[in-house]
Amino acid sequence: MSSRFTKIYFITADTEESIQACLFDIAIDNGLGNPQDWRSGIHWLNTHEENWLIIMDNADDPRIPLRRYFPPCEHGNIIITSRNAELQNAVGQSLELWDMSPSEGLQLLVKHAVKGPLNKVQHKHAAQIAKELYYFPLALVQAGAYILKQNCLLTYSSRLKSQRRQLMERKLTQFRDKYQLSVYATWNLSWNMLSEKSQKLLEICSHLHHEKIPRQLFE
Structure with missing residues (x-):
């Protein structure tokens, strides 16, 4: 999978604070010396037309406005793992995974x-x-x-x-x-x-x- 995508980032999505911290790290990792806040990470993803992948993990809390943290662009990829079935309405495709046998x-x-x-x-x-x-x-x-x-x-x-x-x-x-x-x-x-x-x-x-x-x- 790593050869398919230019960059892969894991975002802990159980709280807004953890999402923002991960986006801030994305800005740091990509050489933004003095990022203002988490929006700098969104800006980098939005302006770099690469085939990056974001994995938002454990996005279970329905109170979190998850789309707020999606880069407003056509490029890139986002995978969300969640036990909140309502998120199916916020994404393009969804797949339900069953318990292990x-x-x-x-x-x-x-x-x-x-x-x-x-x-x-x-x-x-x-x-x-x-x-x-x-x-x-x-x-x-x-x-x-x-x-x-x-x-x-x-x-x-x-x-x-x-x-x-x-x-x-x-x-x-x-x-x-x-x-x-x-x-x-x-x-x-x-x-x-x-x-x-x-x-x-x-x-x-x-x-x-x-x-x-x-x-x-x-x-």
Whole structure:
């Protein structure tokens, strides 16, 4: 794909702030020494008639006026990933992607969780874990990394249930669907294994844009 397009940019589209930060980075990456704001990125895309590609990822929030961040030009390409079905009315073409099949979900989990072939007992537990995570790719990858590190394929399911129960007892309101709860539960298991210093470092980074965090900031 990289040989087909002149430039490829990933834009985190879950908030307007993250979209604007990514557009600002586009301006910086293309030599605009003193860009005023995110509009400089839009200007560069609009004025450079190249076959660039923008991937707007996780554009799920219907309150974001996404078209505001489209360059007003005929050239270039934009791909949007979203769980907001209403966006079909804002784009030229759309394609609905279905969930992974059970066999695909199991294969993805095993790829990250185990080195070598599975025996029957391990296969049964892996299949159950994939089912409990609704075959969501991100949750499966995070669970697999945790299982590999902790060597806990046979006990992961019970740990996951315990983690979910703790999250539900907190009565957190941000979980809109099974996807968010599953991803957060698998991520939180890994978070709890980190040292206090590692957690503090990630907490600091969470206040920054996730790309190009300068080393000098910590030095």
